[in-house]
Amino acid sequence: MPRKPKTKAAPVKKSALRTAKRELDAQSMRELEERIAALDPATIEQFDELPLSKQTAQGLKQSHFTRLTDIQKASIPVALRGRDILGAAKTGSGKTLAFLVPLLEALYRANWTPYDGLGALVISPTRELAIQIFEVLRKIGRAHSFSAGLVIGGKDVQVERERISRLNILICTPGRLLQHMDQAAGFETGNLKMLVLDEADRILDMGFRSTLDAIVEHLPRERQTMLFSATQTKSVSDLARLSLKEPEYIAVHEAATTSTPANLQQYYVVTPLPEKLNALFGFLKTHLKAKIIVFLSSSKQVRFVFETFKTLHPGIPLMHLHGKQKQTARIEITERFSSMKMACLFATDIAARGIDFPAVDWVVQVDCPEDVDTYIHRVGRTARFDKAGRALLMLAPSEEAGMAQRFEARRVPVDKITIKEAKKKSIQAQLQALCFRSPEVKYLGQKAFISYVKSVYLQKDKEVFDVSAVPAEEYAASLGLPGAPRIKFLSGQRAKALKNAPRATADDSGSESEAGEAAKPAVRTKYDRMFERKNQTVLSEHYANLVRDKPLGDDGSDSDGEFMAVKRADHGIGGSDDEAAAGEPTSKRQAKIALSKKLSLRNKPNPTKLVFDDDGNPHQLYEFEDEAAFAAQGPAAAQKAAFVAKEGEMIASADVEDKAVAKEKRKEKRRRRLERERADASDDDDDAGVELAPYDGPDADDGSASDASAGPAGPARSPSPEPKRKWFQQDAPRKRARRDVVEVEEPATLADLEALSMKLLGN
Incomplete structure (x- = not known):
């Protein structure tokens, strides 16, 4: 059968394809x-x-x-x-x-x-x-x-x-x-x-x-x-x-019986503030195979607890997360904690919202949250996506009643438990040892103390957070500090209350005298004086500033950036006595003068130098004996004669050594001069046949050098040089002829130039 001719399909335009696709x-x-x-x-x-x-x-x-x-x-x-x-x-x-x-x-x-x-x-x-x-x-x-x-x-x-x-x-x-x-x-x-x-x-x-x-x-x-x-x-x-x-x-969960996930077990324990770190350390020691998040109120507390617990080794990997860290470190810590099965993360509220840490077993809140919403977000880091979880809240005795009412109003079921005595472990002695050995840890403890008290003071809910109920001295001791750092707003509150106390009770008989007696300071013991000693380190003045009354900034924060500063005029630096008594602020010029090196040296004692005897006992460089010890060594005249004789022997021996050293120096100087002269003489022998200009200078040879080196006729004698002349008495220095220079008459004709060139080529 004859084949049918192939017919080509009509090409489809791209515009038609685009139109079809749009449709x-x-x-x-x-x-x-x-x-x-x-x-x-x-x-x-x-x-x-x-x-x-x-x-x-x-x-x-x-x-x-x-x-x-x-x-x-x-x-x-x-x-x-x-x-x-x-x-x-x-x-x-x-x-x-x-x-x-x-x-x-x-x-x-x-x-x-x-x-x-x-x-x-x-x-x-x-x-x-x-x-x-x-x-x-x-x-x-x-x-x-x-x-x-x-x-x-x-x-x-x-x-x-x-x-x-x-x-x-x-x-x-x-x-x-x-x-x-x-x-x-x-x-x-x-x-x-x-x-x-x-x-x-x-x-x-x-x-x-x-x-x-x-x-x-x-x-x-x-x-x-x-x-x-x-x-x-x-x-x-x-x-x-x-x-x-x-x-x-x-x-969707508004009709639910609870505001938190149903599979979340929630507990709270009433713990005095000085015992919270002990309870936390005991909790970590008993939950070594769990994944735990520990919430604290400030970044300074997070860093202090992390640094101290890292040294105490509770037996579980420790990490910390707070807002003062760099972004790369925060991302790295978040990823590490998410990938680990057993770890403890100390964190502030930046980790309390939305972050999905997988398989968190416990959420522990050492510091009371500011409100119930914050509590709900914190405990939400566990029991996610229908998984089980547990949460523990540590409340101070002054915080229990207020938080219990708020939990009940928001339908948050939290059960009260107690800590077994066998599970408690005191770490106060270890913290005190750490603060004693490391000034940096002590500094972190002081800042943690101040930041916690400030966080309580700034809270809006005064029914729960009462700064006057904070046991300052006991809490400072639980952090390992020798004493509680003074905080400006607390000192102002105490002073105001003390000032208004007699006025408030003026109607009562004898109230003013009782208030006056109460205002008197207590008796200072030797332990008080011991704790007031300064650390003999570079940061000692900074520690002293933490203990003194330190004003807050305009935004309520302490002025961390000022390492040294003069706050008031009552330091005795410039200004009149009336201004100093009134506590008027000093000028910048007076503050600069106060911090100058000259004024600081004026107030410092004279420097001292110690020497140590053979037994290692220190002594002043110049110290006087008492009269009895001096008399026991004999009469004064005999001691004087013995001292003079001893010092004379020392001077004589030192003189002999000095003379020997001087003699060696003279010999070395003479030897170097002879070497220079021999080198000059050898240069003169090499230049034989070359006419030299006469030289009558002070170093000219007078035959002594040749006599000194002449055969076995006698010992060599060193030349006796003439006295050195002044610059205006010296003749013109001699010029040595160069070996590659040929002296000729100036050519006058072309033939003379050719003869000169042939002579140079021949040489």
Whole structure:
């Protein structure tokens, strides 16, 4: 059969393919919108049942997220419809996915491209939580083409500034975001579609209020806003500041009997403040195979407890995390603790919110939290995602009643327990030894003491936190300190109370005399004087400043930056006596003079030098004997004669040694001069046949050198040089003829030049 001729298919234009693809995408987008509108949250249990894009569903599946939690089931359908949300759920319930999934879907449905600028903004209160959110976003958004970035403190600002204008999704902390808004030229937020605040109650409090207000001013009002936290705010003023429009409040655990996870066992123990470190050390010794987080109120306390316990070796790996560390160290410690199965992490409240440390067995709170919300966030580091966990809170006797009432009001079940006497272990003696041996540890202890008392003083809830109930001396002794450092505001309070005591009880008979007797200082014992001794180290003056009355700064913080400073005029430095008595502040010039080296040397005693005898006993360089010891050595005349004879012998022996040394020096000088003369003579022999200019200088040979070196006729005699002449008496120095110089007459003709050249070539 004859073959049919092949017919070529008509080529398809690229524009037609693009048009078909756009129509297909538009059709799928319409179907997605219809599914979202018809969504019934009550019937959804899995992520694959949600109306999500293929890219988001693929990222969730590859990251092994399959089942929805309660907060995700309630908030994701509402967020997909574009509503503003106030989400509140217990810690560890999966709030991160509850806002990341709607975030990706909102940008996908808006056909957002990498060239459209910033579309979604997630703000976190801490750097560690921001890093964790960014890692989850990388997992579930791997199939999307959006560009995402992490902007937190502790990183290179210049690198972030160059790349921040090309980001579609930004996860950040408030301070660094505001810095880029003010400084980055190409950073625009006018097209923002979604704003998310994680741990919103922490961001909306007084610590971030001004920063957040400045950020919101840069953002457009037409946007979707979502706030998530374990303890959500309902303040109308806060919602108005963020421009929320009819937000939907979603609290999936509001009807629950407890505000904390049901699988969390919570205990508290009443422990006096001086016994807390002993109880903590005993707890660690009995839980060596557990993963523990220990919360303290300040970074100075965290560092002191870490440094001392590291030396005492409780038997479990120790780490510490606080806000004064560099960002690289904080990230490294977080990753190490997350990967370990048995460890103890001393931390401040920067680790209390949102951070997911896997498999934490115990959360121990040595210092009382400022409120119940802080307690809930702290214990939320354990018992996450339906896992079991336990929490222990140490309360001082003055804090028990107030905290028990607040726990009951917030439906937080905490059971009271007691510590067995066999489990208690006192470490006060070891801490005292550490502070005695190491000035650095003592300094850390003093700063830890001051920071704890200051944290109690600054708390708002005065029913729970009473600074007057703090046993200062006992607490300082439990830290290993010889005495309690004085704090300015406490001294002012005591002075004010003492001043007003007679006035308040003026109606009572004899009250003024009793108050006057009470105002008298107690008798100082030898132990008091011993503890008041200064450390003889470089930092002794700094330690003294910690013990003295030290004023606080304008912001309520102690002036750590001033190593030495003159605070008042009553130091006796400059100024009049009236000013010194009134305590007027000194000028900068007077303070500079007071700290000068000249004035400090004037007030110091004369330097002393010690010598040691054969037995190693120290003595002054010049010390006098008593009269009895002097008389026992014999009559004064005999002692004088013996002393003169002894000193004469020493002088004679020293004179002999000095003369021998001088004689050797003269011999060495003569030997060097003879060597120079022989060298000159050998140069003269080599220059034989060359006419030299006469020389009559002081070093001219007079035949003595040749006589000294002539044969066996007699011993060699050294020449007797003439006295050296002055510079104006010397003749012109002789000039040595150069061997490579030939003296000729100046050529006059061409023949003379040829003869001269032949002579030079012949040579």
